[in-house]
Amino acid sequence: MAQPLNIMLAGFGGQGILFAGKIIAYAGLIDEREVSWLPSYGPEMRGGTANCSVCLSDEPIGSPLVTEPDALIAMNLPSYERFIDDVVPGGVVVVDSSMVGACTMRHDIEYYTVPATSLAEENGLKGLANVICVGKLLEATGFSTEEVCKQAIDKSVPASKAQLKDANKRALEIGEAWTASVC
Amino acid sequence: MAELLFERTKVLTDAITNYCPGCTHGIVQRLVAETIDELGIEGTTIGVTPVGCAVAAFNFYTCDMAQAAHGRAPAVATGIKRARPENIVFTYQGDGDLASIGIAETIHAATRGENITVIFINNAIYGMTGGQMAPTSLPGQVTQTSPYGRDVATAGYPIRVCELLSSLDGVALAERVTVDKPANVRKAKKAIKKAFEYQIEGLGYTIVEIVSTCPTNWGMTPAASFDWLRESMLPYYPLGIYKDAKAGE
Amino acid sequence: MAEKVLMKGNEALAEAAIRAGCRHFFGYPITPQTELAAYMAKRMPKIGGVYLQAESEVAAINMVYGASAAGVRVMTSSSSPGISLKQEGISYMIGADLPGLIVNVQRGGPGLGGIQPSQADYWQATRAVGHGDGHVVVFAPSTVQEMADSAASAFELGDKYRVPVMILADGLLGQMMEPVILPEPLADDALPKKPWALTGHKGEREHTVVNSLFLVAAELESSILERAERYQQISRDEQRAESFLTEDADVIVVAYGAASRIARSAVVKAREQGIKAGLIRPITLWPYPKDALEATLASAKAYLVTEFSTGQMVEDVRLVVNGRKPVSFFAHTGGVVPTPDEVLEALRLANEGEVFDIIPFQGKLTRKKEVQNG
Numbered sequence: 147m148a149q150p151l152n153i154m155l156a157g158f159g160g161q162g163i164l165f166a167g168k169i170i171a172y173a174g175l176i177d178e179r180e181v182s183w184l185p186s187y188g189p190e191m192r193g194g195t196a197n198c199s200v201c202l203s204d205e206p207i208g209s210p211l212v213t214e215p216d217a218l219i220a221m222n223l224p225s226y227e228r229f230i231d232d233v234v235p236g237g238v239v240v241v242d243s244s245m246v247g248a249c250t251m252r253h254d255i256e257y258y259t260v261p262a263t264s265l266a267e268e269n270g271l272k273g274l275a276n277v278i279c280v281g282k283l284l285e286a287t288g289f290s291t292e293e294v295c296k297q298a299i300d301k302s303v304p305a306s307k308a309q310l311k312d313a314n315k316r317a318l319e320i321g322e323a324w325t326a327s328v329c
Numbered sequence: 330m331a332e333l334l335f336e337r338t339k340v341l342t343d344a345i346t347n348y349c350p351g352c353t354h355g356i357v358q359r360l361v362a363e364t365i366d367e368l369g370i371e372g373t374t375i376g377v378t379p380v381g382c383a384v385a386a387f388n389f390y391t392c393d394m395a396q397a398a399h400g401r402a403p404a405v406a407t408g409i410k411r412a413r414p415e416n417i418v419f420t421y422q423g424d425g426d427l428a429s430i431g432i433a434e435t436i437h438a439a440t441r442g443e444n445i446t447v448i449f450i451n452n453a454i455y456g457m458t459g460g461q462m463a464p465t466s467l468p469g470q471v472t473q474t475s476p477y478g479r480d481v482a483t484a485g486y487p488i489r490v491c492e493l494l495s496s497l498d499g500v501a502l503a504e505r506v507t508v509d510k511p512a513n514v515r516k517a518k519k520a521i522k523k524a525f526e527y528q529i530e531g532l533g534y535t536i537v538e539i540v541s542t543c544p545t546n547w548g549m550t551p552a553a554s555f556d557w558l559r560e561s562m563l564p565y566y567p568l569g570i571y572k573d574a575k576a577g578e
Numbered sequence: 579m580a581e582k583v584l585m586k587g588n589e590a591l592a593e594a595a596i597r598a599g600c601r602h603f604f605g606y607p608i609t610p611q612t613e614l615a616a617y618m619a620k621r622m623p624k625i626g627g628v629y630l631q632a633e634s635e636v637a638a639i640n641m642v643y644g645a646s647a648a649g650v651r652v653m654t655s656s657s658s659p660g661i662s663l664k665q666e667g668i669s670y671m672i673g674a675d676l677p678g679l680i681v682n683v684q685r686g687g688p689g690l691g692g693i694q695p696s697q698a699d700y701w702q703a704t705r706a707v708g709h710g711d712g713h714v715v716v717f718a719p720s721t722v723q724e725m726a727d728s729a730a731s732a733f734e735l736g737d738k739y740r741v742p743v744m745i746l747a748d749g750l751l752g753q754m755m756e757p758v759i760l761p762e763p764l765a766d767d768a769l770p771k772k773p774w775a776l777t778g779h780k781g782e783r784e785h786t787v788v789n790s791l792f793l794v795a796a797e798l799e800s801s802i803l804e805r806a807e808r809y810q811q812i813s814r815d816e817q818r819a820e821s822f823l824t825e826d827a828d829v830i831v832v833a834y835g836a837a838s839r840i841a842r843s844a845v846v847k848a849r850e851q852g853i854k855a856g857l858i859r860p861i862t863l864w865p866y867p868k869d870a871l872e873a874t875l876a877s878a879k880a881y882l883v884t885e886f887s888t889g890q891m892v893e894d895v896r897l898v899v900n901g902r903k904p905v906s907f908f909a910h911t912g913g914v915v916p917t918p919d920e921v922l923e924a925l926r927l928a929n930e931g932e933v934f935d936i937i938p939f940q941g942k943l944t945r946k947k948e949v950q951n952g
Contacts, residue, residue, distance in 0.1 A: 168584070168755070175584055175757045183584070183755035187610055187693070208843025210754050211915050301584070342785075373778035375648070387787045393776040395647045396789040398670050401640035404632065408644020409776060411628045412602055412652070416778045434640070437633035 148179070150203035151289050152212040154229050155276075157221025157242070159196045162276035165302065166219065167198035169280055169314075172298035173290040174202040182210035195224060202289055217287055219279045221245055221262070240282045242275055258282055260324050266317065274317035281321020292322065339366040344388045351544035351551025354383060354450060356508045357517070358390075361421070361448055364522045365392060368529070374417040375409050377402045379431075381423035382456040400431025403438035406445045417528060419446040425455045428464040428488045435494070442499030442533035446524045449490060452541040453562060460546030464488045467565055472546070487565065491538050495571035501532035503572040507540040507563065509555045532574050540566050580759050587725040588613035588655075588752040590760070591681065591745065592621070594726035595653055597763040598733045600679070601627035602652040604641035606634055606660060609693045610749035611683035614655045635660040639667030639680070646676040647788040649775025651733050655681035657749075658699050659690060668742055669708025673790025675774075675805065677736030679729065680714070681745045683752040686913040694913025695750035695836055700890035703746050704864045711802050713809055715743045715816065716863040718834040722756035724861070730761055735816060737770045739808050746863060748886070750836040750915065812865055819867035820859040821874070823849065827856030828879045829929045831921070832871070832895050834860045837885050843918035844925055853929050863891070871898045881905045882928045884921050886913075888937050904933040911937070 153170060157163045164185050174181035184199040199212035218233050220226040221242045233239055235254040244263035260282045262275035271278075277299075284295055299314045337343075340362035348354045365371050374392040378384055380399035387394035397405040402420035410418045427435050427449050438445065454472055455461040462475040465487045469478040479487075491503040502524050506517035517539060524535035540562050544554040570576070585593070592614045595603075603618040605611075615631070622629035628645075632638035638654045645652040656664060661682045671678055684699050686692035703716045715735050717728040725747060732743040779785050792798035823845060824830055833841035838859040848855035858874065860867045880903060883892040892907045899905050908924035910916045924936060 171755060172584055175582060181584070181757060184750065185753055187749070187753050205846070206842070207756075207839070208846070209840040209915070209918055210750065210756075213917050372780040372782075375776045375778060377644075384791060385793075387789055391785050393778055393786045394788070395644065395776055396674070396787070396791055397643070398640060398666055401636065401643075401667070404637040404640035405644035405647070407630070407637075408602075408604065408641035408646070408652070409648045410644075411630060411641070412645040412648035412650040413777065416648075433633050434637050437637065 148204065150201070150205070151216050151287060152214070153200040153202070153217045153219070153283070154197060154212045154215040154232070155200065155219045156195065156197035156225030156229055157245075157276075161196070161221050162273065163196040163221065164198050166276040166280050167200045168302045169277065169295060169298045170200045170202070170283075170289065172301045173294050176294050176297050176301075177290055179204055180207050182207045184210040197225065217283060219283055221275065221279065223247070238283065238286045240279050240286065242279060244275070256286060258286055260321060262321070265320055265324070269316065269320060271313050271317050271320070274313060277314050277317035278321035278324070281318040282324055284318070285322040292318070338362045340371050340391050342389055342391055346389060347385060348382065349545045351542060351554055352382070353452075353508050353539065353541040356514060357448065357450060357539050357541070358383075358386065358421075360508075360514070360518045360521050361419070362390065363518065364525050367522070368525055370417045370525070370529070373415065374419065375413070377406045377409070377418070377420040379420070379422040379426035380457075381426050383421050383423060383450065384457065386421055400426050400429070401434055402426065403431065403434040403443065403445070403447065407438055407441075407443050410443060410445055414444070417446075417525065419448060419525070421448045422450070423456065424449070424451045424453065424463045424465040428490050432464070432488070435490075436497070439494045439534045439536070440497045440499045442501070444528055444531055444533055445535075446528050447534070447536040448521065449536055449538040450541045451490070451538055451566065452543040453487075454543050454546045456543050456546055465490075467561055489566060491536065491571040494536060500534050500536070500572045501527045501574040502535040502537075504536075504570045505538040505540065505566060505568050507558065507568060509558055527574065538566075540568070580762065582757040582759050584755050585722060585758050586613050586753060586755050587719075587722045587747065588683065589617045590722045590758045591725040591729050591747070592617040593760055594729035595679065595733070596621060596625065596627070597761050598651065598730040599764045599766070599769050600651040600653050600733065601625070602645045602650050603627070603629050604632050604638040604645070604652070604654050606632050606638050606656065608657045608660045610685055610752050611655045611657045611681065613752065614681065614683070635663035636666065639664040642678045642680075643667055643671050643674070643676060646671065646678040647674065647776050649772040649777060651737075651769065653679035653681065655683065657683045657685045658687045658696070661699060661702065665708045668714065669710050669712065670790050671742045672708060672712035672714065673710060674788050675740040676742065676788065677733070677740055678742050679732045679736065679745065680742060681747065684746065684748040686911070692913040693749060695748040695886060695915060696911065696913055697748060697835060697837060697886035698890070698911060699746065700863065700885070700887060703744050704866070704894075707744070712805065713741070713864055715739070715741055715812060715865070717743065717745045718860060718863050719745065719747060719751060720835050720838045720859060722751070722754065722758045725751060726758050726760055735812075737772070739812055740774075741808065741812070746835065748836050816862060817865050817867040817869055818861035819870035820861060821870055822857040822859065824856035824858060824874050824878075826854055826877070827874070828854040829882060829925055830856045830858055830874055830878045830880075831882045831884060831925060832858045832860070832891070833884045834863060834891065836915070840916055840918050841884055841921055844921035847918060847922050848925050848929075853926060855925055855929070860891070866894045866898070868898045871895065875899065875902055878903060880928045880931070880933075882908060882925055884908050884916065884924065886915065887911050889935065904928075906933050907935045907937070909937055
């Protein structure tokens with residue numbers, strides 16, 4: 147039985163935070179686990195920040211609101227600053243270092259920096275920094291498998307954007323393969 | 330053997346109405362009933378009654394009837410019509426109901442082109458509650474709540490409903506009539522029938538405004554109330570067709 | 579078996595309503611129920627249904643009144659301030675014995691309040707849903723699956739008893755996604771017959787009247803009493819609740835909807851710490867599931883109520899318990915969602931025999947001065 151994993155994803159509106167969370171949630175569903183996905187909502191999402199709580203567990207999920215994340219994906223500085231201290235000791239943090247210049251002062255967590263936005267642009271995957279971060283989180287936590295995450299991408303990408311499925315899968319692979327420098 | 334010259338209007342029940350002597354509700358209600366009968370739509374018609382003197386009209390018609398909250402008859406009629414587009418749906422509303430508390434429902438049903446027929450009784454006063462100022466009470470008109478006469482500086486101006494609605498694209502027919510004498514009663518009947526016919530054709534929202542009397546709350550005899558209607562109301566509320574989708578055809 | 583899909587609570591409820599035969603939706607935009615109306619706007623035209631954005635909440639509920647009077651399955655959805663506007667129409671629906679589904683995806687109040695999850699409309703739903711002497715049946719789902727399932731139950735009970743039904747959700751349940759198995763669509767011929775509906779009499783029957791006006795007091799009384807009999811039957815037959823680990827529990831948490839999810843986490847944690855905790859989760863709020871609570875009174879030592887309000891459902895629990903056991907209370911409100919650890923702490927206190935009412939006060943959790951207890 148896998149450990150329950152409570153994940154917080156945070157960044158600017160438009161970075162695909164909610165979509166990244168949806169891939170993780172769908173992976174959990176395909177793995178036949180209990181999952182929940184909860185976005186921040188309201189004017190906040192147009193005011194700049196978006197965040198999303200995702201829970202994966204083998205037991206029914208109580209509160210879907212992640213207040214003490216086991217894992218954090220932070221895609222901008224305000225999000226990093228807002229959530230970094232909430233991460234549980236031993237937790238995994240993936241930051242988009244193209245957007246977050248900060249090195250962490252915490253030494254009790256696994257901290258990965260991925261220049262996801264730059265990597266996305268270099269690889270012709272503009273807008274898929276989010277999925278690159280998911281790839282790194284997958285590699286760091288093993289919350290599911292690459293195969294399942296690719297199936298989850300197939301489920302999450304809307305039919306109207308089906309041509310983007312492959313790009314999303316490549317972004318996932320790039321994130322998984324990135325050997326981040328822990329600062 | 331005696332020849333039958335006049336019989337009780339079909340589509341009206343035996344119930345005795347609650348209307349006062351000289352009130353024109355009875356005439357208008359009968360015109361609506363005759364129209365439904367003549368068009369042969371009694372079996373498919375659903376009426377909606379307001380809150381006001383006509384609240385109990387659900388007892389007077391033999392077709393299916395719903396009673397609506399104050400001002401909400403157009404919304405209730407919308408719900409019925411959207412659920413049963415094949416049925417004929419009409420509302421019967423007074424001026425407080427239609428032009429005050431229900432003006433939003435009225436304007437929006439009209440602008441949606443909701444395919445319903447609205448029979449609008451404008452007698453410039455709240456009848457059932459005992460004679461308060463209505464949105465259509467005339468400037469200077471004395472009522473229980475405008476005891477010194479309607480002062481437009483503080484109470485504002487009356488609403489001319491047909492003029493207001495005629496600017497909306499969803500309106501197929503907006504016509505103002507009265508029933509003060511036989512010739513006008515015949516014209517009113519014609520307008521009401523046209524409104525129902527337009528609905529049957531699916532042309533959109535139709536409204537017939539009937540300038541009416543309220544002798545009890547106006548404090549007049551029935552005869553005097555008709556004089557007042559002609560002298561005071563008709564100049565402010567001119568009779569005529571304000572919108573007709575088929576004008577010029 | 580049908581496929582499990584990931585859906586938002588608002589959308590799952592909407593789709594389930596369609597599958598329960600609902601083809602008419604009348605609404606008005608408000609956060610956080612937006613996705614429900616948007617889903618209907620997208621789906622209804624494709625299945626020959628009606629989605630109509632009304633000019634106001636007031637108009638929307640009266641359109642529901644009209645469509646229900648015409649005999650179809652119909653619904654509206656809104657959030658707290660919008661429900662206040664609908665209360666007039668809900669009262670008329672009760673008075674005219676019209677079924678219909680009203681969804682309240684609650685947000686913080688009073689006034690414009692906030693948009694975060696809240697349970698502050700419990701009293702409105704169960705005590706004062708409109709003027710006059712009446713009730714609506716109230717469902718309180720706690721998962722996305724239950725959001726879907728309660729839509730079917732709502733239409734079924736509404737038609738069976740000719741009463742409006744409310745689903746009392748909140749922003750959290752509306753916005754979150756969980757896996758859900760959607761119910762199979764109901765066949766058209768499986769819908770109940772409604773001989774009372776306005777259809778046009780076609781010359782085949784007497785005219786039908788849908789009405790809530792009775793000017794003769796005795797007639798109004800008899801119509802209310804006839805309805806009260808149905809309410810009694812509903813209270814007897816339709817109480818629903820989930821009992822979780824209650825059999826040997828010393829302390830029982832009572833919580834509904836989103837709050838019950840947090841309470842469940844706290845109960846699980848408490849068990850890990852050796853505290854014999856259990857959970858009663860009302861699924862119907864009216865009728866209140868008194869029987870489930872009553873069944874635990876002999877064995878439980880204490881009760882803890884937690885909800886997202888300063889104390890509304892706790893009164894129903896105290897009515898059932900009626901002084902026989904201590905009932906404590908812990909809550910956040912205004913859109914602040916308590917953490918499982920906070921509830922666990924309250925649970926631990928209750929287990930140690932303390933009796934308390936703890937509510938947020940000036941940003942801190944503070945005990946009310948006067949402790950109400952059994």
